Structures are given as C-alpha cells and as structure tokens.
Amino acid sequence: xxxxxxxxxxxxxxxxxxxxxxxxxxxxxxxxxxxxxxxxxxxxxxxxxxxxxxxxxxxxxxxxxxxxxxxxxxxxxxxxxxxxxxxxxxxxxxxxxxxxxxxxxxxxxxxxxxxxxxxxxxxxxxxxxxxxxxxxxxxxxxxxxxxxxxxxxxxxxxxxxxxxxxxxxxxxxxxxxxxxxxxxxxxxxxxxxxxxxxxxxxxxxxxxxxxxxxxxxxxxxxxxxxxxxxxxxxxxxxxxxxxxxxxxxxxxxxxxxxxxxxxxxxxxxxxxxxxxxxxxxxxxxxxxxxxxxxxxxxxxxxxxxxxxxxxxxxxxxxxxxxxxxxxxxxxxxxxxxxxxxxxxxxxxxxxxxxxxxxxxxxxxxxxx
Amino acid sequence: xxxxxxxxxxxxxxxxxxxxxxxxxxxxxxxxxxxxxxxxxxxxxxxxxxxxxxxxxxxxxxxxxxxxxxxxxxxxxxxxxxxxxxxxxxxxxxxxxxxxxxxxxxxxxxxxxxxxxxxxxxxxxxxxxxxxxxxxxxxxxxxxxxxxxxxxxxxxxxxxxxxxxxxxxxxxxxxxxxxxxxxxxxxxxxxxxxxxxxxxxxxxxxxxxxxxxxxxxxxxxxxxxxxxxxxxxxxxxxxxxxxxxxxxxxxxxxxxxxxxxxxxxxxxxxxxxxxxxxxxxxxxxxxxxxxxxxxxxxxxxxxxxxxxxxxxxxxxxxxxxxxxxxxxxxxxxxxxxxxxxxxxxxxxxxxxxxxxxxxxxxxxxxxxxxxxxxxxxxxxxxxxxxxxxxxxxxxxxxxxxxxxxxxxxxxxxxxxxxxxxxxxxxxxxxxxxxxxxxxxxxxxxxxxxxxxxxxxxxxxxxxxxxxxxxxxxxxxxxxxxxxxxxxxxxxxxxxxxxxxxxxxxxxxxxx
Numbered sequence: 069x070x071x072x073x074x075x076x077x078x079x080x081x082x083x084x085x086x087x088x089x090x091x092x093x094x095x096x097x098x099x100x101x102x103x104x105x106x107x108x109x110x111x112x113x114x115x116x117x118x119x120x121x122x123x124x125x126x127x128x129x130x131x132x133x134x135x136x137x138x139x140x141x142x143x144x145x146x147x148x149x150x151x152x153x154x155x156x157x158x159x160x161x162x163x164x165x166x167x168x169x170x171x172x173x174x175x176x177x178x179x180x181x182x183x184x185x186x187x188x189x190x191x192x193x194x195x196x197x198x199x200x201x202x203x204x205x206x207x208x209x210x211x212x213x214x215x216x217x218x219x220x221x222x223x224x225x226x227x228x229x230x231x232x233x234x235x236x237x238x239x240x241x242x243x244x245x246x247x248x249x250x251x252x253x254x255x256x257x258x259x260x261x262x263x264x265x266x267x268x269x270x271x272x273x274x275x276x277x278x279x280x281x282x283x284x285x286x287x288x289x290x291x292x293x294x295x296x297x298x299x300x301x302x303x304x305x306x307x308x309x310x311x312x313x314x315x316x317x318x319x320x321x322x323x324x325x326x327x328x329x330x331x332x333x334x335x336x337x338x339x340x341x342x343x344x345x346x347x348x349x350x351x352x353x354x355x356x357x358x359x360x361x362x363x364x365x366x367x368x369x370x371x372x373x374x375x376x377x378x379x380x381x382x383x384x385x386x387x388x389x390x391x392x393x394x395x396x397x398x399x400x401x402x403x404x405x406x407x408x409x410x411x412x413x414x415x416x417x418x419x420x421x422x423x424x425x426x427x428x429x430x431x432x433x434x435x436x
Numbered sequence: 437x438x439x440x441x442x443x444x445x446x447x448x449x450x451x452x453x454x455x456x457x458x459x460x461x462x463x464x465x466x467x468x469x470x471x472x473x474x475x476x477x478x479x480x481x482x483x484x485x486x487x488x489x490x491x492x493x494x495x496x497x498x499x500x501x502x503x504x505x506x507x508x509x510x511x512x513x514x515x516x517x518x519x520x521x522x523x524x525x526x527x528x529x530x531x532x533x534x535x536x537x538x539x540x541x542x543x544x545x546x547x548x549x550x551x552x553x554x555x556x557x558x559x560x561x562x563x564x565x566x567x568x569x570x571x572x573x574x575x576x577x578x579x580x581x582x583x584x585x586x587x588x589x590x591x592x593x594x595x596x597x598x599x600x601x602x603x604x605x606x607x608x609x610x611x612x613x614x615x616x617x618x619x620x621x622x623x624x625x626x627x628x629x630x631x632x633x634x635x636x637x638x639x640x641x642x643x644x645x646x647x648x649x650x651x652x653x654x655x656x657x658x659x660x661x662x663x664x665x666x667x668x669x670x671x672x673x674x675x676x677x678x679x680x681x682x683x684x685x686x687x688x689x690x691x692x693x694x695x696x697x698x699x700x701x702x703x704x705x706x707x708x709x710x711x712x713x714x715x716x717x718x719x720x721x722x723x724x725x726x727x728x729x730x731x732x733x734x735x736x737x738x739x740x741x742x743x744x745x746x747x748x749x750x751x752x753x754x755x756x757x758x759x760x761x762x763x764x765x766x767x768x769x770x771x772x773x774x775x776x777x778x779x780x781x782x783x784x785x786x787x788x789x790x791x792x793x794x795x796x797x798x799x800x801x802x803x804x805x806x807x808x809x810x811x812x813x814x815x816x817x818x819x820x821x822x823x824x825x826x827x828x829x830x831x832x833x834x835x836x837x838x839x840x841x842x843x844x845x846x847x848x849x850x851x852x853x854x855x856x857x858x859x860x861x862x863x864x865x866x867x868x869x870x871x872x873x874x875x876x877x878x879x880x881x882x883x884x885x886x887x888x889x890x891x892x893x894x895x896x897x898x899x900x901x902x903x904x905x906x907x908x909x910x911x912x913x914x915x916x917x918x919x920x921x922x923x924x925x926x927x928x929x930x931x932x933x934x935x936x937x938x939x940x941x942x943x944x945x946x947x
Contacts, residue, residue, distance in 0.1 A: 106862060259447050263482050266442035270450065270485060271563070275440060310441045380525065396525045398480055398517075410447070419445030 080155040082192045085174055089157045093172075096159065109138040109412050110200040112190060112218060117146035117179075119205070126175055130160050132405045133171055136412055139195040140173040143186060143214075151180030153189070187217035199223045201412060205231070207238030208245055219247045226411050228253040228404070229298035230352045236431050239298065243428030249416035254298045254352070255423070256407035260399055261303060261354055261374070264381055268372055277361040277370050278311060283338050287356040290343040295324030296352030300341040303354065304328065305426030306419065313337065315426065318433040328430055349376065353401070452885035454487035454563040456554050460581050461573030462492025462503065462536065466603070468510030471572060472534075473518075474877040479530055480517040483882055489557045492536045493550055503536035516875065541577050547588035558596070565596035568884055575605055579619045586623035601630045601884050604695050605686065606893070609909070610902035617895045630884045631893040635696045637876025640838035640864060642891070644703045644805075645717075647832070647840065655708075657809070659784045664810045664827060667791045667945055668700050670834075671798035673750055675925070676772070680763030687770045687909070688742075692794040694905045696803075698725065699893070700834070701790060704805055705780055714889040718897055725900035727782040736911030737918050739778070741932040742771035745797040748925030755797055755925035769920055772796040775933040776908065777940075789940065793933060797925035802947045803834035817853050826857055829945065839863040 111133060115125040122144050133140050154177045161170040174193055178186050194200060202218055203226040209215050219225065225248050232238035242250060269275050284307065288300040304326075308315070313330035320326055326341040346355045356375040373384040376399060383395040402410075443450040457475065459467050478484045492503050508527060512518050520526055537553050539546025558565035569585060571578055582600070585591060591598055600620075607613030620629055635641060648654055657663070670692055676683040683691065702721035709716040731739060746757040758764060758772050773795030780790065809828040829843040841861045848854040883891055912918075921930035928947070937943050 262442070262448065266440060266448060267451075267482065267486065269440045269442060271454075271487070273562070278441065307442075310444065380523070395486060396529055397482075398520055398523070398526055414446045417445050419448070 112202045142175045144177045146179035149179035153182040225250040230254040251411040253407040280363045281361040285358040289346045289349040301427045305423035309422035318430045320434045454485045455566040456489040463494040463496045466572045472507045473515035504531040569600040634876040636891040637879040670794040670803045673801040680761045684764045718894045729779045733911040741775040743773040743921035743930040745925045750926040806831040
C-alpha cells in the first residue's frame with residue numbers, strides 16, 4: 069500500500085470536501101491519464117476517540133479496506149471533548165496481486181454537540197447509488213441520536229462482537245436490533261471452524277449421529293478478566309439453530325463460561341463453553357471442540373475432537389475405535405480485512421441471524 | 437438426514453462427493469504443472485471432500501513414493517498454496533492420497549489392475565466408488581484408452597458415478613472429431629463426457645454471460661441495428677517453444693480458432709438461454725455455430741489471411757524465425773498467424789462481420805473481444821482527421837488485466853467543440869481486489885466432480901466447430917490462396933490482415 073495522500077483538516081463544508089477529494093485524484097494523474105479506480109460500496113466507520121487515536125483509526129481503516137475499493141467515511145468521535153467538526157481526505161492505492169486497487173476516505177473528526185447533527189453531513193458525502201454499510205466499532209448503542217439517524221440510511225450494520233467491551237449487553241442488543249440487516253466480524257472469523265465441523269457430517273453414514281449429540285464442549289482462549297466468548301456463543305447458537313435444538317436452560321459459570329442444556333427430539337444435550345488459556349492463540353479464538361454422540365449407551369460414539377495446534381486443526385474421529393480417523397487440516401484464521409470484505413460483498417446471512425437469535429436466548433436465560 | 441444441515445449459508449457450500457481422480461498420462465507435464473497443483477489447492481480450500489484419491493496411470497516404471505516426490509515438486513512450484521506444502525504434515529496427509537499404477541495404455545490387463553486398485557481404495561474408506569478419469573496423454577492415445585476403459589468394465593459402477601475429462605485438441609478435423617466422438621459414445625454416455633477447454637474456466641469468460649444476461653442495458657443494442665462489427669483478438673507473445681513438432685502439424689487455426697476463439701464467439705453471439713444450465717447454454721452456442729455462413733474454397737481465400745513469423749525481437753529479446761525452430765519441417769508452410777472474416781446468418785447478426793485474429797510472437801499477450809458500434813446517423817460536429825473512423829467500442833478483455841471498457845466521444849474542455857475519445861474502464865481486479873484468482877483448472881476440475889458441464893464443450897458443439905474450421909484449412913491447402921505472408925516476430929501481424937479490414941472501411945483495434 070502506498071502512503072496515503074492527505075489534505076489539511078478544516079471545518080466541514082460538504083462541497084469543499086468533495087473538491088479536495090477531486091483535486092487529490094487529479095493530482096495523481098500521470099500524463100493526463102487519470103488513476104483508474106472503481107467504487108463498489110460506501111462504508112461509514114464510527115470510531116470513538118476513547119479507544120483509538122485518529123491516526124490509528126485512519127491507518128487501520130486504510131489497511132482493512134485497501135483491498136476493496138470504495139468510499140470510506142470515518143467518524144472520529146470525541147464526544148467528551150469540545151464541540152467541533154473538522155474533515156480531511158485521504159486517497160490511497162495498493163497492489164493486490166497484479167492489480168492496483170484504489171480507495172478514498174473522508175475523516176470527520178467531531179466532538180461535543182456537533183456529533184449529534186453529523187448524520188446529514190455524512191449522508192451528503194456518500195458516493196451516489198452504492199450500498200451503504202455502517203461499521204460501528206463499539207456495541208450498538210441503546211439510545212444514541214447519531215446512531216439512530218445513520219441506521220435509517222444504511223443497507224447493513226457491521227459490528228465486531230469480539231471487540232465489545234460488554235459482550236453480553238452488546239450481543240443482546242444486536243439480537244434485538246431489527247432496523248437493518250446486521251453482520252458480525254466475529255461470525256466471519258468463525259467460518260473455518262464451521263466448515264471443519266460440517267465436513268465431519270458430509271459422509272452420509274455419519275449424519276445420523278447429528279440427531280444424537282449428547283455433549284459439545286467448546287474451549288475458548290481467554291486471559292485474565294477479559295472473557296471473550298462471542299465466537300464460542302455464536303458457534304453454540306449456530307449448532308442449535310441448524311440442528312433444531314430448543315434451549316432448556318443456560319447458566320453462566322463463575323469464571324465466565326456457559327453451560328447450556330438443549331432439547332432435541334426426545335434427547336437432551338449439553339453444550340458447555342469452557343474458558344482456557346492458550347498463550348499462542350488470540351483472545352476469543354476457539355482452541356478445541358469436543359463432541360460426543362450416540363444412540364445407544366454409553367452414548368459416546370462418534371467422538372469428535374477438533375483442536376487447534378500449530379496453525380492446523382487436528383481432527384480425531386472415534387480415536388480409539390476401529391473406525392478411527394485422524395486428519396490434520398490447514399487452519400487459516402480469517403483476518404479482519406477478509407471478514408470485512410466478506411460482509412461488504414455478500415448479502416445478509418440468515419444462518420447468522422438464527423445463530424444470533426439463540427445467543428440472545430442463552431444470554432437472556434443465563435441472566436435470569 | 438438426506439442433506440447435511442450444517443452446510444447452509446454463505447461459505448458453507450458442500451464439496452463434491454468423495455471421488456477418485458484417475459490421471460492417464462500421469463508422468464507428463466500437465467499432471468505436475470496443472471492437475472495435481474489444482475487438486476492440492478482445492479483440498480487446502482476445503483473445496484473437495486477429504487475422502488479423495490488421485491491415481492496416476494502411465495507407462496513409466498514409477499513407484500508411489502517417486503510419483504509423490506514428483507508431484508511435490510509440481511505443487512511447490514505451481515500451486516497457489518505452494519508455501520503450505522512446506523508443512524510436512526499437510527503434504528504428508530495430501531500425498532498419502534496419491535497412488536501410481538504402472539501400465540502401457542494398450543495393455544488391457546493393466547486396466548483390470550487399475551480397476552482393482554481404485555475399487556480397493558473406495559472399499560477401504562467405505563465410500564462410493566465415484567471416478568473421474570482424466571486423459572492427460574497425447575491425443576493419439578485417446579481411442580486406445582477409452583476402448584480399454586470400456587473393455588475393463590470401468591464405465592458403469594453400481595456404487596458410484598463415472599466421468600471422463602478429455603483435453604484439447606479434440607480431433608484434428610471434422611472426420612477425426614467424429615471418429616473420437618464415436619469411440620467415446622461407444623463406451624460412455626455423452627452426459628459422462630467433459631471436454632475441457634481451460635479458456636472457459638477463466639473468470640472473464642464467465643463474466644461475458646453475466647455482462648450480457650444480468651444487465652438489461654446491453655440486450656437492446658446487442659444486434660445488427662447497433663453493432664457495426666465485432667473483433668476477437670487472441671495474441672500470444674510467445675512462440676511455439678517445445679511444441680514445434682505438434683504445432684507444425686496443427687497450425688494456428690487448429691490451435692486457437694477451433695476452440696478458444698470459437699468459444700468466445702459463441703458466448704458473445706448466442707441468444708439468451710432459457711436457463712443458466714449446461715445444456716441450455718450449450719444449445720444456444722451450437723445454434724450460433726450452425727448459423728455461421730459456410731465458405732467455399734474461393735471465399736476462404738477472399739475472407740482470410742495467413743502468415744508465419746520470421747526472426748525479430750520481443751521486449752528486446754531476439755526471436756528466431758518459425759522455420760528455424762527444431763521440430764518444424766523444412767520450408768514449413770504452417771501459419772502461426774491467421775485473420776478470418778465471418779458472417780452469422782441469423783436475425784440478430786445478419787450483415788455484421790466478425791473479424792478474428794490470432795498469432796504467435798506478437799508484441800504482447802492479450803485476448804479481447806471488442807464490439808464496435810455504428811456511428812451516429814448524422815454527425816452534428818465537424819469531423820477532422822480520421823474521426824469518421826471513431827465509434828463507440830465496448831471491449832471485453834479476457835487477459836491480462838481482465839475487465840470491460842467502453843470508449844465514447846467527449847468534448848475537450850475549452851471553447852469550440854473539439855472532441856476526443858475517452859475510455860471508461862472497469863478492471864475486474866481493481867473492483868474485487870482478487871489477490872490470486874483460482875486457476876482455471878481448479879474451477880473446471882471442481883465442476884467436473886460436481887457434475888456441472890456448463891463450462892465444458894459438448895460433442896455436437898465440437899463437430900459444429902470443425903465444420904467451420906475444416907473448409908478454411910482445406911481451402912488454403914487446395915488453392916494455396918491466400919499466399920502465406922510473413923511477419924516479423926514482435927509485430928502485430930502481416931499487412932494482409934490490415935488490408936482485410938481496410939477493404940471494408942475498418943481497421944483493427946490497437947491492442
């Protein structure tokens with residue numbers, strides 16, 4: 069990625085911002101030939117000043133969206149600061165494979181009362197007739213004028229529940245959010261695990277055991293007081309949704325894990341989210357999934373274990389039996405940039421909605 | 437449960453059923469450069485079932501381990517996931533699925549051994565015995581292999597499907613293509629046959645269908661009322677390399693026109709299919725081929741140009757002339773460049789000439805289709821220079837830098853009305869940020885495993901193509917006309933190609 073070209077910050081006039089952007093692109097022309105660029109989306113990014121410096125957020129947004137050309141409008145919100153609204157623009161080009169991909173960002177640095185009326189400025193800066201996504205970098209707020217106004221203008225809300233300060237409230241609010249389709253970067257990061265798990269039941273002869281799952285243990289990497297269980301909860305919610313399980317009970321353990329009991333057919337199954345410490349893994353990453361199923365006592369076959377080890381997932385199927393299967397599968401974690409790209413490119417995912425709905429039920433029941 | 441309920445939603449598509457890929461000619465270049473690296477990439481991306489096996493069958497006396505070593509070299513050089521192969525556990529796991537059976541292609545008993553090996557692998561894993569036979573041999577072996585597969589009873593299985601993939605060239609003329617189709621159909625049903633043209637696996641080729649049939653704005657102008665002519669150009673910057681022996685027999689028309697260029701033509705000229713399904717699309721492609729006006733020997737001389745490159749330079753590198761290559765016959769008359777002018781006799785395209793050209797040792801490698809629209813019926817503005825030759829052009833670039841561009845006239849800033857053509861450019865990679873798109877073989881192998889024949893050529897399509905190509909070659913041979921021109925390596929072809937269009941008041945698009 070080339071160094072972004074940036075203009076000086078100044079009080080906001082929409083026309084002036086657009087002019088600045090136009091002038092920057094014109095300055096990039098070589099021998100009269102304009103830089104070739106495409107735009108596929110608008111992305112509004114809301115970043116609170118309490119969590120990031122403005123340079124950090126600009127750099128992060130450029131690196132995350134550099135692979136997908138579009139217009140990014142960053143709202144840098146210092147709501148406890150003085151009332152202000154300043155803007156500057158960046159353009160950037162990077163090489164993706166054999167291709168040059170260019171993007172542009174408009175940073176709106178706001179504070180105090182100015183933020184509440186910012187939505188009209190944001191809306192007038194959107195590139196015409198392209199889908200609009202809003203990436204709200206904290207939990208979706210309960211009652212926030214700017215959020216409520218922006219939500220009315222967007223095609224999709226994007227969040228990262230891995231990064232929620234208060235995951236329980238954040239996920240519950242997300243479950244109740246119905247004003248626009250939502251997408252979660254944490255859900256996208258879960259994709260490799262969901263694919264690996266699904267693979268176990270691609271073989272028709274294994275499929276019957278899906279009806280007889282007795283226990284699922286999901287081990288998630290945690291550290292200290294910060295319990296990041298968003299992905300584990302979503303995985304649990306996904307399994308329950310896809311297998312038609314009904315929640316019977318849910319309880320939060322003393323250290324942050326969850327024990328849930330589900331009803332399916334005439335069976336009862338238990339899903340536990342177990343916190344554990346793995347220094348080599350990022351926080352919130354799933355480290356191991358252990359499943360036992362069976363239609364006859366002792367209800368432990370098939371036994372499936374997927375564990376993350378050295379960049380690969382080890383899959384063990386009925387480890388100690390004659391039908392044992394062991395496979396080592398390359399595990400490539402989904403980067404935030406890739407997760408964001410998927411959310412920008414794909415239509416909303418009803419399977420995610422089903423999983424989130426179950427997460428909401430678990431948290432609600434565990435709370436009570 | 438009939439379906440896997442976890443395989444629902446974006447990114448969760450189900451991989452094909454377990455399959456054994458049987459590669460005939462497994463010691464050849466194609467296996468190590470393309471097929472096994474493509475299969476390796478598919479495995480790394482979880483696109484195929486973990487219960488796959490690859491069985492190589494060839495004459496050389498290789499053991500499983502040696503075959504695996506050779507394939508390791510290929511994967512680490514040519515796969516998109518080459519660096520992953522360095523993980524010995526991952527490679528070890530993949531390579532455990534590689535097997536080798538030695539046998540001459542004309543030894544029926546070796547096919548029985550091969551059959552036992554494949555069946556045994558499926559049995560060991562307690563899975564269906566699905567098989568994808570891949571002929572990666574020289575075409576001269578196709579008949580022998582197909583017949584022996586049939587004799588060994590390897591075509592029908594109670595416990596799994598059987599499919600066969602055949603590489604181009606599919607015949608050298610209509611008679612040989614018909615004979616090969618006959619051999620195939622005596623053993624396989626047409627629904628089991630997948631004739632591969634890797635060109636069709638390219639993203640932009642598939643994008644032609646999306647451009648035409650997912651956008652309503654093009655259909656009203658995609659016809660004789662608005663289109664002046666169509667150009668299809670496939671230029672290669674390389675020579676014939678180590679293929680001189682084959683190429684000297686084939687020439688540019690068999691090598692590029694019969695397959696790649698005609699495929700592009702059919703996709704551009706076809707009517708909307710009734711469904712996005714293999715046979716619906718292939719039906720429409722065949723209709724286009726059948727609507728192309730046949731040419732007599734005399735007409736071929738008038739509507740075509742052929743040429744051969746002499747020594748020259750590309751990118752400063754000296755290139756020897758075609759006849760100086762080892763493997764070419766002395767005084768070879770094989771064309772390395774051809775330009776053809778055809779007409780399609782149907783309601784949509786009547787009177788719209790289609791110009792096609794392809795050549796070796798051109799200044800750059802580029803493939804594109806350009807739709808040249810008619811000029812405005814009345815020009816309000818003063819024409820200067822050669823402005824009368826300017827028209828709107830919609831160009832579909834296949835490679836490199838896949839994309840679509842539209843050329844139109846624009847007013848130059850300032851006083852007076854001075855015009856200049858400008859180009860609105862859509863680049864596939866710049867819009868979707870493809871770091872490395874899947875290789876065409878990955879897409880096509882996966883489709884064959886899934887039983888999706890949309891990007892494969894049907895038997896009648898092949899014969900219809902040869903019906904058009906045969907008269908060109910026979911016309912040249914019978915009349916010796918047009919004369920074989922020469923062009924310097926590193927140039928855009930012979931003067932005759934320019935005259936072909938100039939005589940119609942047109943010119944080739946500058947590539």
